[in-house]
Amino acid sequence: MRLIRHPVTAVIAFLLMAAAVALDAGEPAPGKSAPAGMVSVPAGIYRPLFRGPDDLREVPVKALWLEEAPVTNTDFLEFVRQNPQWRRSRVARLFADSGYLRHWAGDLDPGPGATDLQPVVDVSWFAAKAYATWKGRRLLTTAEWELAASIGPDHRAGTNDPGFLRAIQHWYVTPTPAVLPVVKTRRPNLDGVHDLHGLIWEWTADFNSALVSGDARGDTGLDRQLFCGAGSLGATDRSNFPAFMRFGFRSSLKASYTLPNLGFRCALDVPVTPVASVTLTPSPAP
């Protein structure tokens, strides 16, 4: 997804990245397991759906701790309690549009329209990011999100499992239920992560970066990548409609937007034991 225009830069980046992989191959610090409510997601390789001719085909993603479910109304209530500037009546319009927490009864009262265990929705990217920071965590990158979401409940390579893809797509083509279901009512994926599919959309830290493509941005980069005819030329897997839909969806967002089916979850880097020496040999990865 990232644009590296000059071949030399690309080579350097590749070497550096290989080094990064070597560094990160350090064992997770002994005795440290994921905090409560989070699960370990192993490192992997993310293959971006949209890619310019010079972009990396494979992006290594480090192991991380991931919240096993989206942030709920209960979680978010605690956040706004402690951070008055994020209450509905006080939030700056710059950071959240007028739909912010519209389904809550009041500033500190989710009310009947937002039960405890429903994922919180109608939150902007800024709000999600502030929550994550307050929690000492961070939002996932799109690469991390997509990689975690590619793991199925039965097969690690979920994208090779037609049943898994069909189930995902099914959510995209069924109406939004009148009452949003609560979190963790569906089978988790093999890493124990719930609700990456089938419940809500989720913000990612770099939700808008898929648009950085081709040349410096005029107003046509998006046309080439996401609209009509030529749209699919840059895509690596043209048959992965669910991924197309996610990229289409993310591209329509601005950081202040709030949507009735858009929430988020947080992640944490896994602390690693330092490695004594570093070798600059390319890893076998990509």
Next chain:
Amino acid sequence: MVCTQDDANASITDRGAIPDTQPDVKTMMSFPESGRPALAALLALTLAIPFAAPSFAADPPNPSLAKGPNAKGTDPEVQGEEKAVLTHAPFVPPPLTRKHPTKVTVEIEVKEVVRQLADGVEYLFWTFGGEVPGMFIRVRENDLVEFHLKNHPSSKMPHNIDLHAVTGPGGGAASSFTAPGHESQFSFKAINPGLYIYHCATAPVPMHVANGMYGLILVEPKEGLPPVDREFYVVQGDIYTAGKFGEEGLQPFDQDKAMDERPSYVVFNGAVNSLVGDNALKARVGETVRIFFGNGGPNLTSSFHVIGEIFDRVYQEGGILANQRQVQTTLVPAGGSAMVEFKLEVPGTFILVDHALFRAFNKGALGMLKVEGPENLLVYSGKEVDAVYLGSQADANAGSDNRVASLQAQVKQAIAADPKIAGLTKEVQMEKGKRVYMQTCFACHQPTGLGLTGVFPPLAKSDFLMADKDRAIRGIIKGQSGPMTVNTKTYNGVMPPVALNDDQVANVLTYVRNTWGNAGDPVTVEDVRRARAESAH
């Protein structure tokens, strides 16, 4: 340039997002705080540059860098303003009588709605205006069109619109790209008269189109179109459902069939029967009609034909030149249109078809134009002679057909009277119900009916299910939430209402109430109707 409050906010917001995001990326690429060799720190610093910089140093990745509505200046030719009259198919807004261009505001709301595709078959359509095709837009050549696209908050997808009538990149697509619960505005000058398809162009584009996101916009030439007595709006589309034609229930989109161009349905105006029976187009003898015909595709080309009529004039491919006369069948490409005009000389029902005939008779591409009025026997006589023709056959078979028919009627009566046959209907119900279950219910309640302990209550040997038939019916049609005890375990989840028709509810309940160790009487369609009527109060 004057910016509205919203515009200003939007652009500031976007720029605000950029530096703010950067630390995240650095965090991702950074290293533990302690015990790291200097080399690593150096690497971290170097890494942050190639990784963070290209992505975030570029201009904000915002498709609609809004210029504001006033940036375009004023058009000296345009006088006054008005709101466009929009119509659902098969209706067409009235002809424009203005003699000058004006500023026309068009407002269309995108909604994702479940609609009937055929009897007992439902589909989640993505629509411009709540129906398929989208609303008919009629403007005049050189009008300045201010387009407002609203995406309903309940939408799952972002949407946009590419109007083939627009001269400009993407036909308005980038400028109208709109997230759920938001609205976009852009303007264009309708400099090219003709009949144009519009459609959604959001990724994956073919799927948005296959789900019904298309309609027609007429840019009426300055001099107007020749007057006719009636105008109709018909758009063909191919639809790809997981189930075969006629398979009941809420059918999901089938990507494989779409890519193989094997539609389950080919229909006019978004549904089988949308132009049949009471919905037929109606006209009178002596009238001249014009059909604005579009083809949304996404895949098939239409061979548009009206059985029993000849098009007096065809504006091929939706241009403004009536370039062909006396046409039997006109070819309309996907993403294209045609205008056809013909005078009705005789009464009767005229059938609109895609003359690729399996589509018409097996996939739904069939509509009706009912014409009333006096006969004109000179033009069409009706049947004048009805006589027996035996050819070389002897008359040995005379009367045989009647005797066979009579015996077959007796067989039917005997079958209906047999209690054993009545018992078999329950089994048919269960078999059909199993199909519904495996499409709709199994994901939560599991193929075994055992559910998931603590999350999804079991249906197998379920005391809760078997205790109250009406409650079970209501659970499906109204949804089920709040605490409940099933086989001594407490559940407190939410089951949303399930979009099934009465037959399907009856069948699936008969199935689950007679499977996995359950035994109960059949649930009938009447049971479901009654429960629906009662719970409607």
